[in-house]
Amino acid sequence: MISSKDKGKGLLKKSDIDDADGLITNETGIALTTFYADCVPVYFLDPVLKVIAMAHSGxxxxxxxxxxxxxCKMKKDYGCDSKNILVGIGPSIKKCCFEVEYPVVEEFEKKLPFSKEFIFKDNEKIGKYKIDLQSIIEKTLVSAGILSYNIENADICTKCNPDLFFSHRNMGNERGSLAGIIALK
Ligand SMILES: [Zn+2]
Structure with a gap:
């Protein structure tokens, strides 16, 4: 939970919320920001109760x-109804480029069996797989009660568009970061 006392943390003053992969608030004038370069930024807005959240989904x-x-947090801590929540999935690495090896696949298979249909064996490279993270996230959201027509997927790959985005897979550590930002006014 973020409030006005947290404003500027990580940018203008030292942050004590370093480890968080998710931020949430119902206060106006606070820009929830996550930095990323290929991971999936997920934006949440309940326009009825005016609650926002930001998740960083590597x-x-x-x-x-x-x-x-x-x-769950928006529902439990702020009383949101999942049917009202709008979700945006930002530019991130898509299945065209998100290549992994079996240990990563195994984690998905073990913990999210449904994700099988979004994992593809690479026919050209032995032992390599491609994962469609955005579709897995969408399915996770629908299971949590989000209506599928309330999910907007930017559907843009950060690695395929070096003129537009920083990409860790493209540039390694010699890169900048992308920022996902959401705020209530
Ligand atoms: Zn791509």
């Missing part, structure tokens, strides 16, 4: 269903 966060956790 593959580990996706396995942990961080997006569903954000929905």
């Amino acid at each position: 593959w580990r966060g996706t396995v942990k269903q961080i997006s569903a956790k954000a929905v």
